[in-house]
Amino acid sequence: MNLKEKRAAALKAAQAIIDGSKALGRDLNAEESAAVEGHVTEVKALDIQIAAAAKSADLIESIGGLAPEQDIPAASGAAKSLGEHFIKSAGDRIKSIGERGVTIVAPEFKANTDTQVSPALSTASTLNIAQVDQTVISLRKAPVIADLLGTGTISGSAITYFVEGAREGNITAVAEGGQKPQIHYAEPVAVTDSLAKIAGWWDVTDEMLEDLGFLVSEINRRAVYDLVKVEEQQLLNGNGTAPNLRGLLQRSGLQLEVAANRTDNADALYRAIAKVDIGSDLAADGLVIHPSDYQTLRLGKDSNGQYYGGGYFGGTYGNGGLEWQPPVWGLRTVVTSAIAAGTSLVGNYAQAATLYRKGGVTVESTNSDGNKFTTNKTTFRVEERVALAVRKPAAFVKVTFSAAAPA
Structure with missing residues (x-):
């Protein structure tokens, strides 16, 4: 082709x-x-x-x-x-292609009346055209927090939703002619989360556009990757003060679980799974963990020296195939430095929270910004607008790991 x-x-x-x-x-x-x-x-x-x-x-x-x-x-x-x-x-x-702010550049123009001049070539001279190695290190595609969350579209600039109130009383079995128990649901609380913009820009010279066009496209891809990393930070840790999102870890009503010592860390994760079910009536479906904490779990061994998650040549005790990052307790696991070391977040991501995007991720370019046209530069911009709705904060449990030795 x-x-x-x-x-x-x-x-x-x-x-x-x-x-x-x-x-x-x-x-x-x-x-x-x-x-x-x-x-x-x-x-x-x-x-x-x-x-x-x-x-x-x-x-x-x-x-x-x-x-x-x-x-x-x-x-x-x-x-x-x-x-x-x-x-x-x-x-x-x-x-x-309809693009905003894009400059279309034609190849060099030579009129039919221009004199064509040949370079002086001798038997000893050669025409040297530099060859460029177009191998660029590709960024690893790994699951990100956005992959865990439910997704939605938004037409306005903010999303208003309701956080379910507490229930008083309970439904029970009733004898014939017996008094039915009263139950009461506290009024749901309306919460509004505004769209937040995540963006950045950079300049590229015309020479780079002409000579290394492939590299420009790779820079564009890398910028999108860097944007996703900032998005992860916002989805977890954003403080909710404009222009920041309010992240999952900053929500009121979040449940907590603390490990007693370093041998209790894996058990604390499972207790958090149970808390999601008990506290929200939803089943945990995802876990976010720091690379160093995942490493500690991944390298854990039993008394026979066998890795719990399988060794470097095969599965546990030679059974099954080796997985690079096997899920923890069967949950979809995102390993990211966006969450602080010593902390993990277990929850029902798909139903209890929704990530709204408006317009998707865009990469645009122009040379009409400031003096860019006269200095032969093109400005590239990458941006997105997102909002995060958390309808059941109790469906998330913040787990704090321990480095202490067992008593």
């Missing part, structure tokens, strides 16, 4: 995702937005490669056709002016 075919395929794939979302009458979800962004980034990178390849081919062809004092005839259909050249070069891109 050549570059143009790859470009067409990427554009078609992006449009298919958008059409599918429209057919369902909804906005793009987080996964779809990320996929579309990936395809658009790929299209931009391919456009740069296609332009560079065309320019390189023209250069090689012109050198091969040169002879002493020989004029080179104008190519059939060659652009007669800079404006016509721009339309020929950029017309298809303008029609195919």
